[in-house]
Amino acid sequence: MVNNVWFTEYHNKNVALSVRVKDILYKDKSEYQEILILDTYDFGKVLVLDNTFQTTEFDEFIYHELISHIPLFTHPNPKDILVIGGGDGGTVREVVKHNINKVDFVELDSKVLEACKKYMPKLSCEMENEKVNIIITDGIKYVAETEKKYDVIIIDCPDPVGPAKGLFEKEFYKNVFKCLKDDGLMVQQSESPLYNLDLIKNIAKYLREAGFSIIMPYVYPMPSYPSGMWSFMLASKKYNPMEVDEETIKERLNFETKYYDEQVHKGIFLATPRFLKEAIK
Amino acid sequence: MVNNVWFTEYHNKNVALSVRVKDILYKDKSEYQEILILDTYDFGKVLVLDNTFQTTEFDEFIYHELISHIPLFTHPNPKDILVIGGGDGGTVREVVKHNINKVDFVELDSKVLEACKKYMPKLSCEMENEKVNIIITDGIKYVAETEKKYDVIIIDCPDPVGPAKGLFEKEFYKNVFKCLKDDGLMVQQSESPLYNLDLIKNIAKYLREAGFSIIMPYVYPMPSYPSGMWSFMLASKKYNPMEVDEETIKERLNFETKYYDEQVHKGIFLATPRFLKEAIK
Structure with missing residues (x-):
């Protein structure tokens, strides 16, 4: 039997993506949001928060490999990692593939x-x-209050609405800077360059004001997110992802990946669309 | 007044993308297909053939810049160009920005x-x-019969169904090879690496059998196409896109672009996802 049950995410008032649903596995409302886990025909199991796709088994490898391996291979020896958000666990799953000491999640x-x-x-x-x-x-509270210093901070945040809004504000980036060692770096989920270019400009501005010297967006196709064109923002105190030696990555890359490799590591920055490079100049 | 009229493309039985429609500007049936031109709220004007998005004003710059400028800047001096398909005119619009003699469309x-x-x-x-x-x-008939030789052939084809099926078959690629000068190259629209990986493998195989020595896919985000991850396949007799000098591109790039630049030219090949590189090895 093929269900004719559909879940639809409205990207805005004018565009919507729909997936056929096998079953509703879980639904609940927490203090913060409505949580839905669906089993779907094409996207596998899917986590939905407040009617917005967070992660799907179909395309999560793209997002989770790129949010983790780009910063972790940019740092020559990442040991102490902080991951903020990403309750599905996909980012942490990728982080522990590296030779780290500890990830605070x-x-x-x-x-x-x-x-x-x-x-x-x-x-x-x-x-x-x-x-x-x-x-x-x-x-937001954690980075304001902790005295720990990290090598890499990964901000696997949802859209900048509700409780996540503060994860895109100047004060937050200042605290992230403070929580990084002198050679530390961070990466944040930074929405669609086609739909949220002003937000991305602001992120870059705030990161510059917070003190980061290297600020570089990277873009990739992401089927389950609005417009299918998604981005991360990397901000670093010292290490530039373009200066990492390919051979070094190849040696350290001792686990399977589907999307990331030592060529993608540099190529993804070079391939940043011109309109985005110019927007954050 | 905001219409609540929607156009929906079913990517397959299980996934659908919908856009809110302002107006239906044109609808007709030709000998080959149903043609629909819509005015939409988010995607601007949209060409739909047989209920499938062909091009939208919102994202066409990505597709048309990448299908044109990657091959045309890979060739050191492209003069005689053949464009097959792409009745909307977007590819030809980009091609004539180069210093060419003639484009047969x-x-x-x-x-x-x-x-x-x-x-x-x-x-x-x-x-x-x-x-x-x-x-x-x-x-298909044209490349079988013509005795002309081109520097660059761009195949801006629809999905491999109906009359376009033959544009993905061995015989066609042999004829394209024949219609290229000894240092010629071609690019073809080659569907979604997430949904059509077997097709892409076949294209690469046929191109190899046709005699091309350099066969390289490239991937980019494309909001209006299924999965939002789309690809082109470049096949070349002599010139490798990775060997083009950045400065040369910068000098020749004397027109505006939104997506393409001399960094994207190389980065987009490096950024090819590992699973795709391995599939066509």
């Missing part, structure tokens, strides 16, 4: 974590790893 | 040409250019 919503642990094990499979230190709190 | 369906000339002038604006030689015929 700060997630606001314990209900998302618990739901994904149960229904999306392909993503949440490293939640019990002894290198993973789960901290249930607001990432 | 072979389109099967004169009704598409006429409709786009009337309703999509942003794309079809170079149809009257004296360097553009419009030939209404089947591209």
Whole structure:
């Protein structure tokens, strides 16, 4: 039997993406958001928060490989990692493939974590790893208050609405800068260059004001996100991703990837569309 | 008044993309297909053939810049160009920005040409250019029969169904090879690496069998096409796009672009996802 049940995300008032649904595996409302986990025909299991796709088994490899391996291979020896957000666990799963000491994993919503642990094990499979230190709190508050210093901070945030809004503000970036060692770097999910160019300009401006000397966006196709063209923003105190030796990456890349490799590492920055390069000049 | 009229493209049985429609500007049925031109809120004017997005004013710059400028800047001095398909005129519009002699523009369906000339002038604006030689015929037949030799052949084809099926078959690539000068090269629209990987493998195989020594796919985000991850395949007898000097491109790039520049030219090949590089090895 093929269900004719569809989930539709409205990207805005004028564009919508729909996927045919096999089953609704989980639905609940937390203090922060509505949580939905669907089983779909084409996108596999899907996490939806407030009616917005967060992650799908179909395309999560693109997002999670690129948010993790680009910064972690840019740093020559990342040991202490902070991940903010990403309750599905996909980012942490990629981070622990590296030779790290510890990843502090700060997630606001314990209900998302618990739901994904149960229904999306392909993503949440490293939640019990002894290198993973789960901290249930607001990432904005965490970076304001902690005295820890990290090599790499990964901000796997949702769209800048509701509780995540503060993850795109100047004060937050100043605190991220403070929480990084003198040679540290960060990466943040930074929305669609086609739909959110002004936001991306602001992010770059705030990061510059926070003190980062190297600020570089990178763009990739992401089927389940609005416009299918998505971006990350890398901000670094010292290391430039373009200066990493290909051979060094090849030696350190001792695990399987589907999207990332030592050529993608540089190519993805060079391939940044001209309109985006010019917008953040 | 905001219409609640939507056009929906079903990417397959399980995924659909919908856009809100302002107006239906044109609808007709030609010998080959159903032609629809819509005015939409987010995607601007849109050409739809057999219920499939062909081109939208929103994202056409990505597709048309990359299908044209990558091959034309790979060739050191492209003079004689053949464009097969792309009745909207967007590819030809980009081609005539180069210092060429002539572009033979072979389109099967004169009704598409006429409709786009009337309703999509942003794309079809170079149809009257004296360097553009419009030939209404089947591209498959054209390359089989012509004795002309080209520097660059651009195959701006629709999906491999109906009359376009033969544009993805071995015989066609052999004829394209024959129609290229000894240092010629071609580029073809080659579908989604996420949905059509087997097709892409076949294209690469046929191109190799046809005699091309350099076969390289490149990938980019394309909002209005299925999965949002789209590809072109470049096949060349002599020139490798990675070996073009950045300074040479900068000198020759004496017109405005939104997506392409001399860094994108190389970066887009390096950034090819690992799973695609491995699939066509």
